[in-house]
Amino acid sequence: MQNDKTTLKDLSIFTTESNGGVFALLNHTTTQAGQDALRRHIQQPPASHEALLEVQAVVKFWSANLDKWPQSISNGTLIMLEKFFEAADNVTAAPGGMSSIFGNVLQKWFNKNEYFFTQFSLSHLSDFLIGCKQLVQILKQGNVPALLQRNLQQIEKELEHRLTEDIITVHKETPFRQLAQLSFKARREMKHMVLQLTGLYARMDAIRSLAVAT
Template sequence: MELDKTTYYDLSIFNREEEFSLFHRLDFTTTSGGREYLRQLFSAPLQNINAIEQRQKVLQYILAQESYWPEIITNGTIVVVENYLEAQISTVSSTGGPGLLLNAVITKTIYAPDYGFIKFSFMQVLNLVKGFRSLVQAFNTDDTPLILKQLLDRAHHLLLQREFNELLHIGNGEQLSFIQILRYDNLIRSRQKKHLWELLDLYKRLDAFYAMAKAVRHYKLQFPTFEDTPHPFIAAKQLYHMILHEPVSYDIGLDPHSHFLFLTGANMAGKTTFIKAVGVAVFLAHVGMGVPAQQMRLSFFHGIFSNIQVQDNIFKGESYFYSEVQRIKNTIIKISNGKHWLVLIDEMFKGTNVEDAKNCSLAVIQGLLRSTNCLFILSTHLYELAESLQDEPNILFKYFESEVIEDNLHFTYLLKDGIAREKIGYLILKREKVLDLLKEMK
């Protein structure tokens, strides 16, 4: 699946203000390196159904075995071991006999701070190696999914190295003498440095997968079912936007017979949230995670392309309307390759007058309706467009309900069949006391 930078930001998967991003909400990594690998996984959605199903199996397997995940390895462990491997402290020059004893005594007495660093770091190396052994023993079985098994098999192979194998049989390390610690320090940094770096990298990769599994459990996400069909479709029950604290859920069905959803409703009624909820769910499905829905079936999509938060560019001298036109143009070019796309458009042509916006919108919608290899969700406040589209066979009309009761505005956030007719802009202006402020102006 492909998403461009604009779509990632439109859907808030990544955000310039990190704490407001979907990635931030789903980041359950315990290591900074794991977080970077998780970002890579989110930046590269999977490219076919088989890869998605394999990723799902990895996360499901981890969840089934989660209680066995070793807690001995922390971000502190990883950071200390990395600093240890990068340290410019010399090792003792011998690993046995009088030479070892002499060098060890000199290091401990004359270079006491260096020895303190080595001892503390060595204990963290011990935690890493022993934690990895527990991980391999608990998770590496005949039933382990292939992707996970490849990582664990490599870790198992590394742990068979003589120096690491020795560490696995020395208890918690507290009983070791300073001579033994400095001997192991020499063996590790002179012979196993490269392999220890690799163990660190393997753990970060595993941490990223574990984080995805924890997010699925924490948010009670449900794994979707993919179907290999010649035309794209989405069928979801009780789908919701997971970033909201009290989300309203929706049922949605788009298929070749109804591949264009025409969405209307008042400002603040929930149109944009709905569009983003669908986009986020389809994205999560394509990185192999569960989705925020009671149930979801869908086809594989080659990409998501959005037109939600268009920006003008003062440095290029581009107006808002020109930027809108360019984004629509790029959308058409992108989806003309015959592949399956989910196209999300929110309030098209806001940068021009109403009559112009109607004509432009109608021309674009009628053109997009011919593209049956894609699914479209388009929201608009131009309700009048629906009259010109009523006879189109593949368009689905939905709206978000709003009510005015005693001059008070009420939103149900419920998705209903049909077309919205409410015009509440003036009411909002009045409710927010803007008219009163204008009267008081001098």
């Protein structure tokens, strides 16, 4: 099913006027990716009655479980991850040389931009993975709707990546040599995984937004 532009306009779903239309009332997403997913959901709602009921069940679940939504993931988190993995296209060799010799203090002085970008990026990646793991904990509840359960199981599967636990344990005192190695491996191995997780998170963010609106 797809709502045509005329229908959306007649119903004032999307508008540039100050009141923002119906969409503004429904949009309580926490990320731009979630907002985009919500917009797509409205433009292309569930195609069958069964699918619609599945979405309604998830909305009802989030209405009663808003406290389960992870606070470690923000729009800034996803923006930083996008920049981090875009930079992966320019990485062709594992870190070595001066990067592996200098300690944290010297790196801050002589290679400041690389040091802070690496540390900041991995910190956001860690926050994102921690938030995803927090969502997976919902599976332990006994009243998880089928659609949400499938999404969470997909997230759980993606989190089985061999680097997940190493990234999650990153902190401010992690040696730069370790950060540089993790950054290199993550950029080479985790881009597809993070894209998958981001898509799943965005769709959940969109449906949770409907729960907040109601």
